[in-house]
Amino acid sequence: AQERTYSMIKPDAVRDRHIGEILARIERCGLAIERMELATITREQAAANYAEHKGKPFYDGLISFITGGPVVKMVIAGEGAIAKMRSLMGATDPQKAAPGTIRGDFGLDVDANVIHGSDSPDAAEREIDIFFGA
Ligand code: CMP
Numbered sequence: 001a002q003e004r005t006y007s008m009i010k011p012d013a014v015r016d017r018h019i020g021e022i023l024a025r026i027e028r029c030g031l032a033i034e035r036m037e038l039a040t041i042t043r044e045q046a047a048a049n050y051a052e053h054k055g056k057p058f059y060d061g062l063i064s065f066i067t068g069g070p071v072v073k074m075v076i077a078g079e080g081a082i083a084k085m086r087s088l089m090g091a092t093d094p095q096k097a098a099p100g101t102i103r104g105d106f107g108l109d110v111d112a113n114v115i116h117g118s119d120s121p122d123a124a125e126r127e128i129d130i131f132f133g134a
Contacts, residue, residue, distance in 0.1 A: 003081040004034065005118045006127035011069035012112035014038075019072055022102055022115065025088055031078040035132060040070050048130045049116075061111055073131045082124060085117040 009022055026033065046063045053059050076085060090097030094107025094114065107114045118124035 002077070002079060003121060003124070004075055004077050004128065005081045005085050005124045006116075006131060007074045007076050007085055007118070008116040008131070009072035009074075010066065010112065010114055010116060011071055012065075012108070013106055013114045014070050014072065016106065018106050018114070022106075025102060026074075026076060026085070029084055029088060031076050031081055031084060033074055034077045035073075035075040037073045037132075038070050039073060041067055041073070041131070043067055045130050049127060058111065065111060075128055075132065082118060082121065086119070089115050089117050 007026075009019055013019065013022065023033065043063060046066050047054075050059070050062060050066075053062060078084065088102055090101025090103040092103070092113060093110040094103040095109070097104035097107060099105065103114050118127050
């Protein structure tokens with residue numbers, strides 16, 4: 001199905017100058033970047049996006065990290081966009097992500113794992129609303 005997903009290049013990858021290579025990989029697999037903005041997200045946006053992780057040991061570090069520098073916020077569209085983005089990204093932990101995936105190639109550790117992508121159509125719509133507003 002034709003889908004939209006929310007994706008975000010995280011502060012570690014912006015700092016390490018990987019934006020261009022990541023965008024190239026997204027476009028090369030046939031997906032379209034529909035909206036895109038470089039911005040530092042607010043703590044409110046971060047808390048809304050990561051509500052499911054509240055109370056976990058890595059939560060406070062995650063919020064500090066994701067709000068600690070600019071990110072690239074994107075709406076990505078295409079056939080099977082959610083699954084395509086998840087296979088492009090690779091496993092959550094860069095140490096376990098396959099070579100050739102974005103996290104496998106550019107990630108150093110699970111706390112700074114380069115890129116985020118929505119994991120379901122419901123999450124995609126919720127996250128697009130959090131980061132791009134109604
Ligand atoms: P992401 O899936 O985008 O959203 C939650 C983030 O929490 C995840 O990426 C990781 O960067 C981070 N994180 C840190 N430690 C863990 C962990 N043990 N399990 C899952 N996510 C973790």
